[in-house]
Amino acid sequence: MRVLGIEGTAWCASAALYDAEADSVLIESDPYEPDSGGIHPREAAEHMSEAIPEVVDSVLTAAEERHGPDAVDAVAFSRGPGLGPCLRIVGTAARSLAGTLGVPLVGVNHMVAHLEIGRHRSGFDNPICLxxxxxxxxxxxxxxxRYRVLGETMDAGVGNAIDKFTRHVGWSHPGGPKVESAAAEFATGAGEVGSEGEGTGGEEGSAAETDLLDLPYVVKGMDFSFSGISSAANDAADSGVPVEEICFSxxxxxxxxxxEVSERALSLTGADELVLGGGVAQNDRLREMLATMCEARGADFHAPEPRFLRDNAGMIAVLGAKMAAAGDTVPISESAVDPSFRPDQVPVTWRDGESVARGRGGAESRSAARDAEADRRGAEATVTVEGTDGDRRVVKRRVPKSYRHPELDRTIRRDRTVAEARLTSEARRAGVSTPLVYDVDLAEATLTLQHVGERDLAAALDEGTAEAVGRHLARLHGAEMVHGDPTTRNVRVSKRGERTERDGRSSPPPETYLIDFGLGYHTGHVEDHAMDLHVFEGSVRATATEPGPLLAAFESGYEAVGDEAVLDRLRDVADRGRYR
Known part of the structure; x- marks a missing residue:
C-alpha cells in the first residue's frame, strides 16, 4: 500500500508518500516563516494555500515517475488539532485528490501521528509517548x-511557552532553536559543556558551581504548567539578566x-518504553534528559530522526496507511476538520494489545508477576521495607536525578522531603489516614515511615476504595492542605478483614492510606483543591477499564465530607486541558 499524506495544521505545508511494503517515506515540506513575532493564522493560511499545491505536486510527480499512474492507494490528511484556516485548506486539497484519484480518504489526528511514528520507527510494542x-x-x-491522556499542560504548549519569551526579547519564530543555541553558549562559557555543546546534565563539578535562576517549577501529578515560567523569564530579561543565562535556566x-512527568507516567503504568514526538523534541538537551532518565530506570527510549519530529506529512502518511489497512477511512461528506481534535477522542482501530498500564488495576496475577524491585522504585525515590510484622518500616530515599541540573535537583529533593514529612503528620492530625513519620534525614533526602497497607490502590481499585480516597482528600482540603499527587500509586490499601464464622457478618472494608505528600502544600484555594481531584481522576481514567462508576464513587465520597464548590470547580479545571 502507498499512501499520500498531507500536513498543514499550523506552520508547515508538507506532503509525503509512504510505501508500506518498502517502509520508505518521501517528504516534501515548505515551512511558513513570519517576518517577526509568532504565527499569524491569516498569514499561515495564505502560505498553506500557495505551498500545499506545490509540495503535493512534487510528491505526486515523484510517485508517478517511480510507480506509474496508480501510485497512490489512499490519501491521508491532518484532520486536527490545529489552526482552523490552515486545516480547511489541507482538508479541501485531500478531498479533491481522493475524489480525483478514486481512492479512500483517511482523516488523521496530528498528535496521534506524532506518537505512532515514534512507535513505528522504534519497533516498541506499547510505549508511553511524550x-x-x-x-x-x-x-x-x-x-x-484509545490513547489516554496521562498528563498534559494546563495552559501553554511547551513550544509556545518558549516562544513567548523569545518574542519578548525580540527574536523571530521559531524561538526554540535560538534558545537552545544561547543556552549552549552560556553553558560553554560556564564550563559545563565541551566544544560540541552537549550538556553534562547532572554531573558534579563546574555545573554544581553555576547559579541557576530561580524559575517556577510546576508539576501536579503528571500535569504541569508553563505560563508562570514564561512570565518569570520575561521579568528576568527586563531586570537585565543576560539572555543566554535565562535561556539556560x-x-x-x-x-x-x-x-519528571514522563518518569511519573512510567512509574504509574509500569511501562518500560518511552517515545518522544513533536517539534520541540529536536532539542538535544531534552532528548539527553529523557535518555538519561530512561537508562537509570532500565527503560527503553526512542526519538525519531528530526524529519519525523517537526510537523511533517510523513507521519500522517504512515498512520494513514495503518488506518486504511484497518478499514478506518472516512467518507468525503463526513470529513470535516476539527481544530480541537484531542488524541483521546480517536478510536484506535489499527492495533491490538494490552493496556500500557499492565499490571495496574487489572488482573492480580499480572500484578503479582511484576518485578518486585520495580514496584519499589517510584518516580522519585527508592523504597526499602525493614523490620518484621508488627514493626515494619519504610525507608524512602529521594535519589539524585542525574538528568537535572545539580542545583535544581538538590532543591527539589530537599523541599519535597520536608513537605512530605510535615504534611504527612499534619494530615494525620486532621483525621486522614497516613503513615507515622519516624525519622527525617534532610542531608540524604530520606524518610523513615510506618509501613501501611499491603498493596497500591492501583491493584485494589473498586468503588469502596475510590469513595474512601474521596473522603480522605475532602478532610485534607478541609484542613487547608493539598496532596499534589494523589494518583492510584500514592494510596495504600490494607487487606480486607476476614469474615468470622461465629457471627457471619460481612468483612470490614480495607483501610486506605494516603502516602507521598512531596508535591503537597498548604492552601485554602478551591482551585488547588480541585486540581487534586483532577489528578486522581486522571490516573483512574488512564488505568481503569470502566472508570465511570469509580469516579462517581470517588466524587460521592468527597461530597459527603467536603466542599461542593470544589467539585464544581473540578469541571472547569478538567476543561482547561489543551483543545477541550
Whole structure:
C-alpha cells in the first residue's frame, strides 16, 4: 500500500508518500516563516494555500515517475488539532485528490501521528509517548482501545511557552532553536559543556558551581504548567539578566519538568518504553534528559530522526496507511476538520494489545508477576521495607536525578522531603489516614515511615476504595492542605478483614492510606483543591477499564465530607486541558 499524506495544521505545508511494503517515506515540506513575532493564522493560511499545491505536486510527480499512474492507494490528511484556516485548506486539497484519484480518504489526528511514528520507527510494542510540540505538551498511553491522556499542560504548549519569551526579547519564530543555541553558549562559557555543546546534565563539578535562576517549577501529578515560567523569564530579561543565562535556566527547568512527568507516567503504568514526538523534541538537551532518565530506570527510549519530529506529512502518511489497512477511512461528506481534535477522542482501530498500564488495576496475577524491585522504585525515590510484622518500616530515599541540573535537583529533593514529612503528620492530625513519620534525614533526602497497607490502590481499585480516597482528600482540603499527587500509586490499601464464622457478618472494608505528600502544600484555594481531584481522576481514567462508576464513587465520597464548590470547580479545571 502507498499512501499520500498531507500536513498543514499550523506552520508547515508538507506532503509525503509512504510505501508500506518498502517502509520508505518521501517528504516534501515548505515551512511558513513570519517576518517577526509568532504565527499569524491569516498569514499561515495564505502560505498553506500557495505551498500545499506545490509540495503535493512534487510528491505526486515523484510517485508517478517511480510507480506509474496508480501510485497512490489512499490519501491521508491532518484532520486536527490545529489552526482552523490552515486545516480547511489541507482538508479541501485531500478531498479533491481522493475524489480525483478514486481512492479512500483517511482523516488523521496530528498528535496521534506524532506518537505512532515514534512507535513505528522504534519497533516498541506499547510505549508511553511524550508529545512536546509548539501548541501541545502531553503524555499518552494506550488503554482500552484509545490513547489516554496521562498528563498534559494546563495552559501553554511547551513550544509556545518558549516562544513567548523569545518574542519578548525580540527574536523571530521559531524561538526554540535560538534558545537552545544561547543556552549552549552560556553553558560553554560556564564550563559545563565541551566544544560540541552537549550538556553534562547532572554531573558534579563546574555545573554544581553555576547559579541557576530561580524559575517556577510546576508539576501536579503528571500535569504541569508553563505560563508562570514564561512570565518569570520575561521579568528576568527586563531586570537585565543576560539572555543566554535565562535561556539556560529556562531549558533546564522546562525540560526537567517534562522528564519528571514522563518518569511519573512510567512509574504509574509500569511501562518500560518511552517515545518522544513533536517539534520541540529536536532539542538535544531534552532528548539527553529523557535518555538519561530512561537508562537509570532500565527503560527503553526512542526519538525519531528530526524529519519525523517537526510537523511533517510523513507521519500522517504512515498512520494513514495503518488506518486504511484497518478499514478506518472516512467518507468525503463526513470529513470535516476539527481544530480541537484531542488524541483521546480517536478510536484506535489499527492495533491490538494490552493496556500500557499492565499490571495496574487489572488482573492480580499480572500484578503479582511484576518485578518486585520495580514496584519499589517510584518516580522519585527508592523504597526499602525493614523490620518484621508488627514493626515494619519504610525507608524512602529521594535519589539524585542525574538528568537535572545539580542545583535544581538538590532543591527539589530537599523541599519535597520536608513537605512530605510535615504534611504527612499534619494530615494525620486532621483525621486522614497516613503513615507515622519516624525519622527525617534532610542531608540524604530520606524518610523513615510506618509501613501501611499491603498493596497500591492501583491493584485494589473498586468503588469502596475510590469513595474512601474521596473522603480522605475532602478532610485534607478541609484542613487547608493539598496532596499534589494523589494518583492510584500514592494510596495504600490494607487487606480486607476476614469474615468470622461465629457471627457471619460481612468483612470490614480495607483501610486506605494516603502516602507521598512531596508535591503537597498548604492552601485554602478551591482551585488547588480541585486540581487534586483532577489528578486522581486522571490516573483512574488512564488505568481503569470502566472508570465511570469509580469516579462517581470517588466524587460521592468527597461530597459527603467536603466542599461542593470544589467539585464544581473540578469541571472547569478538567476543561482547561489543551483543545477541550
Amino acid at each position: 508529545n512536546a510540540s509548539g501548541a501541545n505538551a502531553h503524555l499518552l498511553g494506550y488503554h482500552d482501545g 529556562l531549558q533546564e527547568h522546562v525540560f526537567a519538568m517534562l522528564t
